[in-house]
Every structure is written in structure tokens, then in C-alpha cells.
Amino acid sequence: MKISFLGAAKEVTGSCYLVETEKTKFLVDCGMFQGGEVEDELNYQEFIFDVNDIDFVLLTHAHIDHSGRIPLLYKRGYRKRIYATKATVDLCRYMLPDSGHIQEMESEWKNRKRKRAGKPLREPLYTADEAKDSLSIFYGVDYEEIIEPAQDVRVRFNDAGHMLGSSIIEVWVNEKGKETKIVFSGDLGNKKIPLLKEVTPIKSADYVLCESTYGNRLHEDIGDRAKKLMEIIIKTVKRGGNVIIPSFAVGRTQELLYELHKNRELYKDEIEFLNNVPVYVDSPLATSITNVFTKHPEYWDSEAQEYIKRGDLPLDFPNLHFTHSVEESKALNEIKTPVIIISASGMCEAGRIKHHLKHNLWRPECTILFVGYQAKGTLGRKLLEGEKNVKIFGEDISVKAEIEYIESFSGHADQKGILDWLSQFTDKPRKIFIVHGEDEAQEELADKIENQLGIETLIPSRYDTYNFEEDKLFTAEAEDKVKLSVELTNKIEEMKLRSDKALNKLQELINSKDITKDLSPIVSELNNINESLMKLYRELLD
Structure with a gap:
């Protein structure tokens, strides 16, 4: 069994995880990247999997950074089921078409700019009508109901206390006569959010994917x-x-x-x-x-x-x-x-x-x-x-x-809330994957978990794959040529955008002649791009 981290890995948006067993392939979430031009471009990139190979999708909750690319998945040919709580399904009936409408409006505005600049026009990521069409494959389930979406997979949704219908998802996979349990935290709720119930404690897991949005912060009283x-x-x-x-x-x-x-x-x-x-x-x-x-x-x-x-x-x-x-x-x-x-x-x-x-x-x-x-x-x-x-x-x-x-x-648990939830596992997980957070938050939370709870943590990057049998976290697997090609193309496009954005900011400062402005964030970003390029070069050599 393998799990690939396709979004919300060293970042907060774009939640998407691909799980591959001997018999089954499924996604947990298919969210939209949110932020600036770089994130917008990520949404347009090709999926690094064949949509026709996906057997089902599990959706933790309706927020667009978790659900927003489902209409694109549908647009590109996916027609099997998407499982979510009944409230999540009801929310998506409004949220996804609204997202499609925003895509149309933003595309129209950006195309006017592209036309003036002599650049090629681009169609919206998906339209409101395409988003409505995707709702036909949603399937609502109740909290605590155990479903079997595939012969080798059982699933249970639990209240995450983050928003109406939000879920912590327990997944049991049977492979070679052995059962492995993975828990996807989704977004864990803050304490005493108005209207909502508290986060459901989970007692056992072999592996946990845990969000870390506020992994280095404590909320005010x-x-x-x-x-x-x-x-x-x-x-x-x-x-x-x-x-x-x-x-x-x-x-x-x-x-x-x-x-x-x-x-x-x-x-x-x-x-x-x-x-x-x-x-x-x-x-x-x-x-x-x-x-x-x-x-x-x-x-x-x-x-x-x-x-x-x-x-x-x-x-x-x-x-x-x-x-x-x-x-x-x-x-x-x-x-x-x-x-x-x-x-x-x-x-x-x-x-x-x-x-x-x-x-x-x-x-x-x-x-x-x-x-x-x-x-x-x-x-x-x-x-x-x-x-x-x-x-x-x-x-x-x-x-x-x-x-x-x-x-x-905030609808997210802070550092203490996350640690409190993890400490309720009576059967400790073998490993915890820290996801859905920025670097500083992830690193501090990982240290706290290892020091206070004694559980090994891993912080995967986007496109990393963990092989359960080999107990190892890999970058793109060289033998998977199609996947590797798409991944490297995606990375190159992302670095182009990041580089252009940083250089444009630098040019603006030079033009303004504002020598008092702190250049360290721009220099840091350019250094990060350089490091990413060197890493990419090494991957190509391998």
C-alpha cells in the first residue's frame, strides 16, 4: 500500500491524498489551491493519476480547499462515487456551483488582461454548470456509519467539530490478510465553536494524517x-x-x-x-x-x-x-x-x-x-x-x-487542541504525517508530538509517496515515468511563476527607489527557488 501527498503538504490549501492498495485506488479530498498566481496555476495542472483509475473519493468536508477541484475531476472524466456526510453533500450543492461561478468571473476578468497583453486566452477551471453536474456522483453517509466502498476498504466518518458536517475519517485497509488503519484528521475544530459539537476522540490507528494549521500557535481565551x-x-x-x-x-x-x-x-x-x-x-x-x-x-x-x-x-x-x-x-x-x-x-x-x-x-x-x-x-x-x-x-x-x-x-484547533486530540489515542499510531500547515507550524508541532507523545512524525512535501511495506517516504518514483513527467512539468511551471513574481517585486522596489524596504523576504524566496531548481536537477539526473 502507498499514499501520495498531492496537496496540503507543507502548505495549507489544496488538500488531496491518493491511497493505492493492491486492488483499489482512492482519493481523500480533492481541494483547490488558494493564494496568489502560483496557487491559481497549480489548480490548472494535470492530475498525476489517471482519473479513470480512481475507485472512489472520500471528502472530509465542504470547504473549497478540500472540495474545490472535485468538479475538475468530474470534468476530466471521473464518474464514480464521492462519499461525504449528508450535511457536506448539502453544502457542496451550493458551494461548488458558487466556486464555478467565481471561476467564470475571474477567467473573464483575467482574459481581458491577457487579450490586452497579447497572451492566449484560457477557459475557466470549470463552470457553475459543470460543478452542478458533478453533484450527481455525491453520496451522503451518517456519522459513525461504517461503509465498504471497495472489497478491501472499510470507512467511518466522525465529527471533526470544524464546520457543519466536517469529518475525521477512519480507513481500514485489508491487504495480504493484514489490516492497516489510517486516520485522516481533516480539519480539527477549535474548542467550543458556536453551534458545533466537540471533536470526536479516536482511540486507535496505525497511521495518522494530522492537520497543523495552527501547529505553532495557541488561541486567545x-x-x-x-x-x-x-x-x-x-x-x-x-x-x-x-x-x-x-x-x-x-x-x-x-x-x-x-x-x-x-x-x-x-x-x-x-x-x-x-x-x-x-x-x-x-x-x-x-x-x-x-x-x-x-x-x-x-x-x-x-x-x-x-x-x-x-x-x-x-x-x-x-x-x-x-x-x-x-x-x-x-x-x-x-x-x-x-x-x-x-x-x-x-x-x-x-x-x-x-x-x-x-x-x-x-x-x-x-x-x-x-x-x-x-x-x-x-x-x-x-x-x-x-x-x-x-x-x-x-x-x-x-x-x-x-x-x-x-x-x-478560528475553526481550527490550536497546538494544544491538536496535541489533546492525539493524546487520546490509547493505541498509539506508528507514525504521524504532519500535513495542512506552513513550515514553521509543522516543524514545531512535529517536535511537540515526538517529545510529548513519543510518536515518530514525518513532514511530506507535495508529490512525496510513503510506501507502507518498505516503511519509507519517497520523492517521485523514477520507474513511474508518466507520473514523474507530469510532476516535474508541474514543478517547473510553479517555479517559473514564483520566480517571475519575486523578480517583479524586486523590480517594483528598484523603480520606487525605496532603499528602506526590507529585501530579505524576496531574497529568501529567490534562494528557495534556486534550491528547488537544484533539487529538480538532481531528480532529473537520477
């Missing part, structure tokens, strides 16, 4: 979250500004609505003030997803279910408004009194949030409030890191608004 949210809003409103919240349409938006709605007894004065501030959810997708949440109260925690028993609606209150049309969205920026606007995308890379940032970033009385992880290269990450000028729709925007971040709203 979760008990202060609601209070801090209200304080930021009230402070901004009192100085006459808008609160713009880039939020993931799935999960985070619903959690925010819940936090604004509850705690009436504890924060009576604050709630009374907030009741006079209009809250706009400016995302048709978030509106649809909120309806999915109300359809699945069986996934909610006991607190939220108590609200329902009392006849209260946790995701509704008098000053809440949902916008639908583009005209309604545009009209929000004409409102002269302070408002709260919750809009997607959560990393500020696409959608209506970019328009709201364009209209509010330059205003010092406003606040941009982040409540979720921002991947490297995204506009959200740049704002969090303190950039004072950003480009939105090709226009230079000066950043004068206050930038805030409430990390405890």
Missing part, C-alpha cells in the same frame, strides 16, 4: 471572543465607521450571527446598542448556507438546540438583513450611517468583499475585522501583515482603516 467582537463593533460605530468582516460563507458567518444574537443576559447593554446597528450578510452563498444550517440541527451542540426548544431562532434577529442581487450589494456602500457587513470570501481573494474593502480600507474610521485563517499570498494575509497599500481590481488603495483579528473565532 475563547471566553473573551463575544465580548471582544462587541467591543470592536461598538468602538467603530461610535466613531462613525463601518465594520467590514471578511468571512467564510460556510461556518464562520453562521458562528458570527450566533455570537451577535446570544448572551442577551450577560451583555444586555451591548446587545441593546447592537440591535440598532444594521447587520448585512452580503453573500448569496452565505444566505443559502444559513438555510442548510437550519436544516441540520442534529449536528448542533446542546446549547444551540436549547435555543430551538425555547422557540428561539439562533441565526435570526430583527436587524439582520440578507442581500441577494448585485444592486443590493452595491447599495450598501451608499449607506451614510454605520453598518456591519459580513461578506465572502474569507481570505479576500474573490467575491463581493473586495468591493467593500475598496470602499472602506482608505477610511480611518472603519474597521476590517478578520475572524479566520489567511493563507500566504492572499489579500487578507497582506492586510494582517500590515501592508499600507494594496491593489484591488488594479487600483492602488491606501490602508488607513483599523485592522483587527479575533483569532479565537
